[in-house]
Amino acid sequence: MKIIVLGSAAGGGFPQWNCNCRNCAGLRAGTLAATPRTQSSIAVSGNGTDWLLINASPDILAQVRATAALQPARASRDSGIAAVMLMDAQVDHVTGLLMLREGRRLPLYCTTSVWNDLNTSLPLARVLSHYCGVDWHELQLIGDGPGMRAMQAPGIGDIRLTPVALSSKAPPYSRHRMYPCAGDNIGVLIEDIGSGKSVFYAPGLGMIEPQVEAAMRHADCLLVDGTFxxxxxxxxxxxxxxxxxxxxxxxxxxEGGMIATLDGLGTREKARRKILIHINNTNPILDDDSPERAQLARHGIEVAFDGMEIDL
Known part of the structure; x- marks a missing residue:
């Protein structure tokens, strides 16, 4: 299984177009040891040819141009993107769907909560119905509370996907913003059926609940919230x-932050790789020479960058 980090920044990217914080101003001036980043998204494949796009960033066109694997050129019009999965209905994770409108009908995997937002509050599904069209596949969370259900997305190889309900925030325009429900935000445990290796992807994570900790302990690689x-x-x-x-x-x-959480997982079960993604432009870890970046290194925590490849 291969994972490509298409974008590693939070909403607005880095540098953010209208921001003059220390990081953004320093990057523009060339005085900061940092690398530009687009808005967060990853691609996953079991065969190296057909890819599941997880979150469709507004920067998707630039990300496709920068990623040769997403353009295999098998036909006069072609894409390596076989399907799309959404973690939530946030603008920086869904508006890239509009950029895929010239392609074939789009298989889309998301929860009922996210699908409802895409048909009401931010009606991208209705807009796309006039172009490529969307085939919705429901991501189900079982039980009365947050739960998990494994599935496979046809066409991307022997990859098993387990949606994991998260406590975070629905978008400001969502009817669930002040009345959250399971499915507004998810992470996903992605497993290679053949090798048994797995990665847990959760770019928006507000709380470490039992099902989240279980997924994190199971995974060989963690790609988790590095926003602030x-x-x-x-x-x-x-x-x-x-x-x-x-x-x-x-x-x-x-106390109770991501560093402490990742440290608390220990290394006795397995030697797992720990990577932060969805990094806000104000976060000092974007500065390669910052003491905060050095602190992460001491804890064995990496910072994702655009184009990063992970093989499991």
Whole structure:
């Protein structure tokens, strides 16, 4: 199984077009040791030819141009993208669907909650019905509370997908914003059936609940929420009055943060790879020379970058 990180930044990318924070200004001026990043998305394949696109970023066209594997050129019009899976209905994860409108009918995997948002609050499915069209496949969460159900997406090789319900935030325009329900946000455990190797992908993660910890302990590789370094990052920067938790993200630092969570998984079960993705432009870990980046390295935690390839 191969995973390609198409985009590793949070909404707005890095540098964000209108932002003059230390990171964005430093990158533009060439005074910061950092790499530009597009908005988060990954592609997964079991055969190296047919790919499942997980989240369709507004930057998808640039990401496809930068990723030769997504354009195998087997016909006069072709794409390596065999299907799309959505983790939520956030703008930075779904609006790239519009950029795929010239292609063939699009198999789309998402929860009922996300599908409803794509037909009402942000009606991309209705728009696409006038172009390529969408075939919706429901991602089901079993039980009365958050749960899991494994499935396979036809056409991408021997890959098993287990949606994992997360506590995060539905988009501001969603009817679920103030009344969350299971399925607004998910992660996914992706397993290679042949090798048994797996990766857990959760770019938006607000809380470590039992089903999340179970998926993290099972996985050989973690691609998890790296949005903010600190709980009050956006408040201190003067960009928002909301904390990381208010936005549905678990910060890296502090008690119960992502570093402590990843450390707590230990290494006795397996030597797993730990990678942060969906990194906000204000996060100091974007600076390769920052003490925060050095702290991650001491804990064996990597920072995703566009074009990063993971083989399992």
């Amino acid at each position: 370094w600190s709980a009050d990052e956006m408040i201190v920067a003067g960009f928002s009055k909301k904390s990381a938790a208010d936005m549905g993200h678990l910060p890296q630092s502090g």
